[in-house]
Amino acid sequence: MFRCSTQVARFAPTRFAARNVLFLRAQSSNAVNRAQLPFTFSSSGPSAIKYTSQHEWIAAHPDGTAFVGITKYAADALGDATYVELPEAESELEAGDSLGSVESVKSASEIYQPVGGVVLEGNEALNDSPQLINEDPLGEGWIAKVKLNNVADLETDELMSLEQYEKSLQEDH
Amino acid sequence: MIAKRFNSTAALKKTALYNLHVSMGGTMVPFAGYSMPVKYAGMTHIESHKWTRQHAGLFDVSHMLQSTLRGADAVSFLHKITPTDFQNLPVGTSSLSVLLNERGGIVDDTMVTKTGASEFYIVTNAACAAKDTQFLQDQISGFDCQWQPIENRSLLALQGPDACKVFGSLIKGGPEALKDLYFGERRPFELTDGVQVQAARSGYTGEDGFEISVVDSSAELLGKLLLDNSLARPIGLAARDSLRLEAGMCLYGNELNDGTTPIDTSLGWLVSKTRRDGSLGKFNGFEPIMKQIQDKSNSVVRVGFKYTGKGPAARTGTPLLSEDGSTAVGHVTSGSASPSLGGVNIGQASVLKVARKAGTKLLVSVRNKVFPVEVARLPLVPSHYYKK
Numbered sequence: 001m002f003r004c005s006t007q008v009a010r011f012a013p014t015r016f017a018a019r020n021v022l023f024l025r026a027q028s029s030n031a032v033n034r035a036q037l038p039f040t041f042s043s044s045g046p047s048a049i050k051y052t053s054q055h056e057w058i059a060a061h062p063d064g065t066a067f068v069g070i071t072k073y074a075a076d077a078l079g080d081a082t083y084v085e086l087p088e089a090e091s092e093l094e095a096g097d098s099l100g101s102v103e104s105v106k107s108a109s110e111i112y113q114p115v116g117g118v119v120l121e122g123n124e125a126l127n128d129s130p131q132l133i134n135e136d137p138l139g140e141g142w143i144a145k146v147k148l149n150n151v152a153d154l155e156t157d158e159l160m161s162l163e164q165y166e167k168s169l170q171e172d173h
Numbered sequence: 174m175i176a177k178r179f180n181s182t183a184a185l186k187k188t189a190l191y192n193l194h195v196s197m198g199g200t201m202v203p204f205a206g207y208s209m210p211v212k213y214a215g216m217t218h219i220e221s222h223k224w225t226r227q228h229a230g231l232f233d234v235s236h237m238l239q240s241t242l243r244g245a246d247a248v249s250f251l252h253k254i255t256p257t258d259f260q261n262l263p264v265g266t267s268s269l270s271v272l273l274n275e276r277g278g279i280v281d282d283t284m285v286t287k288t289g290a291s292e293f294y295i296v297t298n299a300a301c302a303a304k305d306t307q308f309l310q311d312q313i314s315g316f317d318c319q320w321q322p323i324e325n326r327s328l329l330a331l332q333g334p335d336a337c338k339v340f341g342s343l344i345k346g347g348p349e350a351l352k353d354l355y356f357g358e359r360r361p362f363e364l365t366d367g368v369q370v371q372a373a374r375s376g377y378t379g380e381d382g383f384e385i386s387v388v389d390s391s392a393e394l395l396g397k398l399l400l401d402n403s404l405a406r407p408i409g410l411a412a413r414d415s416l417r418l419e420a421g422m423c424l425y426g427n428e429l430n431d432g433t434t435p436i437d438t439s440l441g442w443l444v445s446k447t448r449r450d451g452s453l454g455k456f457n458g459f460e461p462i463m464k465q466i467q468d469k470s471n472s473v474v475r476v477g478f479k480y481t482g483k484g485p486a487a488r489t490g491t492p493l494l495s496e497d498g499s500t501a502v503g504h505v506t507s508g509s510a511s512p513s514l515g516g517v518n519i520g521q522a523s524v525l526k527v528a529r530k531a532g533t534k535l536l537v538s539v540r541n542k543v544f545p546v547e548v549a550r551l552p553l554v555p556s557h558y559y560k561k
Contacts, residue, residue, distance in 0.1 A: 079411070080219040081213070082510035083518075085485050085540075100539075103485050105218050105509045106411050127483070130516075134217075 006109025009122045029072040030160055032059050038067035048154045051165035057138060059160075064151050065120070068099060069142040070133065073169055079104040081133035083098060086122025087144050093117060094152070099144055102133055102169065114151040117146040189327045189389040190234035193396050199405055204410060205299035207236040212409040215383055221412035222512040225378055226554075227429065230408035231399050232464070233501075234377075236299040238306075239326055239386060244318025252454035254312050255285070257443035260453055262287045265437055267357050267373055271298020271435055272297075272308060278431040279438070280308050282423060284384075286359045286373060294359070294371075295385075296328070298425050312457075323554035327392035334557065335404040340372070340383050343398050356558040357380075368395065368544035377413065377558040379420030390495060418507050419519065421477060421551030427489055427507045430476055434458065436465040437523070439475040439551075462525040473503065474529045477551040478537075479511075480518040484544035487511055487520055487537035493528070494536040498543060501530045502535060513554045518544075521551070 019033060032039050032049050038059045039045055046059040055074035060066040074083070083103040093099060093113040100111050100122065123142050126132055131143035148154075185208040185450025194201060198214025206327060220488040224230055228406070242250065251259045254316055257270040267286040271279045281301040286294040297305045309320050321404040331340050344362045351374075354360065359373035368391045376382040387395050399405050414424070423429050428438055435443050449463060456462075478493075485495075491505040508520030528535060 035233070080217045082219075082516050083483065083485055101485060103510070105415050105512060106483060107486065 005130050007061070017098065026168050027058070028124045029138075030057070030165060031138065032057065033136055036136065036139030037144075038069070038139060041065060047151070049162065050154050050159035051162065052112070052114050052159060053168065054112060056111060056114050056169075058154070060148060060151055060154055064148045066115075067142045068111070068114065068115065068139050068146060070102060072137050074109075074136050075137040075141070078102060078109060078133075079106065081126075081130040084130050084133060084143060085121075086124070087119045089119055089121050091119040092172060093119065094145070103130075104111070105166045113146070114159060115148060116150070117148040120145045120147055168171040186236075187231055189266070189392040190233045190235065190329075190396050193393050194233065194407070197400075198412045199407070199409065200275075202354070202410070205236055205302070207299065209233070209236060210409040211411045213407050216406065218411045218415070219512045219553070221406070221408045222415050223407055223547050224406050225333045225412060225416055226380065226513055227334065229331055229335040229339045229382075229402075229405040230378070230412070231396065231405050232329070232330040232332065232408050232413055233404050234384070235327040235392070237298045237328055238299060238302045239328060240295045240321060240361055241298070242293040242295060242318055242320045243289075243291065243321060244316070246316040247293055247318040250313060250318050250453055251285065251293065252315040252448070252456060253308070253316075254457060255283075256444040256456045257285070258447045258453060259285065259287060259293070261447060262302075262373055263359055264289060265358055267359055267375060267442075271429070271440065272305065273435075273457040273462075274308075274431060275457050276528050277434040277462040277495065279425075279429045280431060281305050282425055282429055284373075286376065288307065288359075289404050292361075293318075294386075301425060307343055325384050325389045327389050327395075328381060329385045329387065329392065329396060329399070330376055331399060331405065332378040332380045332408075334381060336380070336382040339399055339402045339405045342402065344370075346398065348489075355557075356560045359561040364398070370395065374559060376422070376540070377422055378416040379422070379552055379554060379558075380416075381557055381559045399493070408433065410510075415509075415512055415548070418509060418514055418521065419511055419552065419554035420556060421521070421553060423475075423521075428523075433470075433484050433523075434465060436462060436471045437473050438477070441466060465549060472525060473523045474526055475506070475551075476522055476524055476529055477549045477553045478520050478522055478535065479514075479549045479553065480537075480547045481534075481545045481547055484518060484537075486518045487539055487544070487546070492538045493522055493524055493546075494538060494543065495528075496534040496545075505537065510545055518546075519549075522546070539548075 042061040048060045055071045085101040099113045194210040199210030201208045202211045253271040284296045312558040371386040372383045487505045491502045503524030509517040510516045531550045536543040
């Protein structure tokens with residue numbers, strides 16, 4: 001997420017005001033929405049929720065099914081989503097492979113697969129309602145449902161907990 | 174993360190409205206050496222865009238270079254560096270034009286207003302300021318006229334169907350005083366509290382509106398007065414770009430550059446009929462440009478296009494292919510989703526002349542996938558100028 005793949009770098013925000021970050025933190029808006037599929041997929045809820053430094057989240061369930069999307073912080077920075085490029089089912093993706101992209105009027109940002117797995121489906125609801133990315137990026141706006149190769153891959157130091165992710169946002173700016 | 178690459182804010186210049194932008198929650202970004210608002214808190218890019226089309230948007234365009242040209246040879250000088258007839262242009266009116274290099278390539282696009290028989294007010298792009306200054310200083314030698322950047326004046330653009338109501342309520346005489354100020358005209362107005370401004374009925378959105386030049390010391394006051402009206406909202410650079418794209422206007426560096434002539438970019442109308450026989454002075458690149466006009470020898474033209482389905486937007490540089498995908502026919506110069514057209518992807522492109530006709534079906538190739546598009550007439554969204 002968030003390698004701008006277009007010329008719109010001229011509009012790229014330089015810094016996000018510290019008070020906005022604090023606001024986000026207080027609201028904990030980068031937490032997965034407990035009322036939506038990424039959380040409710042299994043009755044016990046996700047066994048692990050992790051974040052990448054490039055602002056993806058992944059919520060993995062005990063059976064190895066995981067949901068991937070972008071954080072609220074990323075969605076706010078991107079602005080109104082106008083199109084979401086979804087991955088095709090059965091794509092085999094390694095960690096770091098492109099999973100799709102999110103477009104706003106001014107830019108396009110790649111989304112990367114946090115850990116290796118096979119795509120089960122993209123969130124087709126985003127075809128008609130790309131704005132779900134802005135309205136509920138950690139819930140209804142999930143981007144891909146994947147079968148992880150190995151749930152233990154989530155234990156890498158590369159991935160962050162919610163607390164670590166929120167802290168990284170603060171340190172970044 | 175995008176922030177990392179653009180964190181050298183130290184040397185950025187600030188316009189006179191900087192504090193106002195920050196106080197309104199502007200997301201400030203570096204643009205052409207200035208710290209400028211890309212959007213404001215409380216309104217998304219799309220909301221800002223639509224607000225301007227439906228009401229009135231206020232843009233700070235003070236980063237653009239305002240200058241004056243004065244002296245006996247002012248017209249002859251303009252006739253060397255531009256293809257537009259400034260001799261017969263009435264005083265108090267403006268024309269879009271282009272600065273041309275010796276090969277007929279476009280150095281910059283510009284709005285030039287005739288303020289007196291041998292006096293002009295010129296607005297050029299912020300991003301080209303250094304290049305334009307060098308160009309003008311080089312070109313002016315031997316002409317009896319002086320070109321000078323204007324210091325200490327801000328430029329505010331108020332755009333949209335309610336712009337007249339909003340600006341009119343602040344000036345002596347009220348909105349009635351704007352009734353005979355038509356598109357392309359510029360003259361002085363006095364605000365009810367005595368501040369003097371110069372207002373041109375023009376803009377970069379395709380809507381009715383004004384570009385108001387005011388001394389820096391009164392700029393914030395004017396900005397606040399305009400925004401006191403609930404019909405007006407501050408709009409940032411993001412929506413400015415999507416509005417101009419829909420309106421079919423060029424962005425220097427995207428549609429225009431030093432290697433493109435006015436004919437290559439479908440701006441032949443800037444070459445005034447009265448300039449084409451050379452009797453009013455031959456402009457830079459006269460021969461190559463007139464040859465392109467006479468034998469239609471330009472290989473490319475600028476067109477608009479629309480997607481016929483959904484897909485990722487075709488951004489600058491995206492290749493355009495023939496409908497069967499076999500032949501490259503050009504490239505996208507600007508492209509994005511169109512907020513006014515319900516999010517359909519649109520753009521402008523430089524294409525071979527075989528693909529110039531509206532309705533021609535082509536493909537864009539975005540990240541190795543192709544999407545069908547159709548060549549469309551510019552502007553892609555109808556303009557609403559206040560004309561006679």
